[in-house]
Amino acid sequence: MKKPVIGLVPLVDVERDSYWMMPPYFDALEQAGALPLMLPLTGDPDDLAQLTALCDGVLFTGGPDVAPAFYGEEKLPACGLVVPRRDEMELRLFRTVLEAGKPVFGICRGIQLINVALGGSLWQDLASQKQMDAAAHEQKPPYDRPCHRVSIVPGSPLAALLGKEETEVTSRHHQAVKALAPGLEAMAYSEEGLVEAVRMPGRPFVWAVQWHPENSYQVSEDSRRLFAAFVDSCKKEN
């Protein structure tokens, strides 16, 4: 049987003027039975439509902060590096993939990008904007170890997938969902009430998590189940 092809948004190193990918994104998809394919950073709508047609699903990867202009805010000093070219490509790509009815999985920046694409907003910097211990979400290596607990919404598809209502996740983020976009449903929260997982109800598989299952798929059955659920939904599109 042909493996599903999963398009991945490239990481961008502005300083080195390069596109790149962290191997765990590829590895986790491959072990789940998919063929990962890193996409070009094109903004051309026709090219994005053709690339979408080529892919059975798309993974929105981690990365720098989404430019606050895309959710109608001024950039605060504590907001990190932004790469508007990548934002524009991804916002267009997400809408194109959605129109095509194909599965989507978002990781870290991916959940933030999807929330913004659907009209939500972000905390630009948890440490300076929220009364919370933001360091609890910024783990140091090794990155495959659990960092913090999340509670899973009872009755959600995530609770059904993992067969539990609480889990421990890896974490490397200083931003988070602020206003949840209409059209998204929260499936998990951190202890401080941050949205840690979402889905688009009524879609085959449009899910995103704030944590990094690609870093822990080797040691975490929960992470493997997330990738398997995504890849299985992409197989159904074949």
Ligand code: MN
């Ligand atoms: Mn977190």
